[in-house]
Amino acid sequence: MLLNKLFFLFVIITFVSLQGKAQKADNVTIAFYNCENFFDIVHNPVKEDEEFTPAGKYHYTQKIYEQKLHNIATVIQSMNGPAIIGLAEIENPTVLNDLVRQPEIARSNYKYEWFNGPDPRGINVAMLYDPKHFKVLVAEPLKVDLSYIASNSHTRDVLYTCGVLDGDTVYVFVNHWPSNRGEDSPQKRLKAAEVNLAAVRALNVKHPDAKVIIMGDFNDNPLGDLMNRVMGANSIRSSVTGTHLYNPFGEKFINGEGTEIYQHKWNLFDMIIVSGSLLENKKHGLQYKDAKIFKPDFLIDHYKGHEGEPKRSFVGTHWINGYSDHFPVILYLSKN
Secondary structure, three states, rough: HHHHHHHHHHHHHHHHHHHHHHHHHHHHEEEEEEEEEEEEOOOOOOOEEEEEEEEEEEEEEEHHHHHHHHHHHHHHHOOOOOOEEEEEEEEEHHHHHHHHHOOOOOHOEEEEEEEOOOOOOOEEEEEEEEOOOOEEEEEEEEEEEEOOOOOOOOOOOEEEEEEEEOOOEEEEEEEEOOHHHHHHHHHHHHHHHHHHHHHHHHHHHOOOOOEEEEEEEEEEEOOHHHHHHHEEEOOHHHHHHOOOOOOOOHHHHHHHOOOOOEEOOEEEEEEEEEEEHOOOOOOOOOOEEEEEOOOOOHHHHHOOOOOOOOOOOOOEEEOOOOOOOOOOOOEEEEEE
């Protein structure tokens, strides 16, 4: 009798466990993370990266670099294996090769896309992807030409990727828009926005139901002029259909949430935006489910005067064994 009860209990536990795994498998995780000055220690003579070398003002040694690799890998691991991760402030393929080999994430066998762009400091955007879930069909850099503003003005390219994500074709844009410094910074970000829009509109001409994901550090808040007027990224889900864009982080910003802080004021510069085609309740394919700012306790600073802020890598030029001055953001898609 006891054996029968134990067997019955085993069957129930196994069923519940399998159900839980099945539910988890029905979700696809996509993330974006500004890694804050993710350099290797070798000086590139054609880039302004001297600060992040052993002889530079940050005293960026091999030991610090290895710890930075471990820290960023730990963040990715704690997200429970995103299928796609957009990254910002990545210097080169050396950093990416070293990152994907970290023991925290090595089992995922992440591949990556990265292109050498014109940024003066040599930091670019990149994308890691799990080849078990995402097959790349096209990957290319989209140039953000700022020469009309100044001949020596350059910024990061937009990384465009088209691929098959768990059986559904998606179009992904990874961004890191120009900073807010300088009088001409709004013009520069406007150009970056126009590059994204032009590419999306060209896609929509051929594929009106294209599933588009635009992620990045936009150096603009969800309710900013560029996000609303130019990009047309609406924060009200019920107002978004078809080829229009939905920004799930608008409401979070209204509620006082942010991904980075400047002069004691929160900004929500890091976002993942989706097309209305991902909101439609279809029987087959990927569908938007939820989005959040990812900030587990270990990513949060608890030092007096900085409570609640992202635990950044450096304070001034002093390494504090942190992670980044930005929180990551996550998007969840459901599989029908």
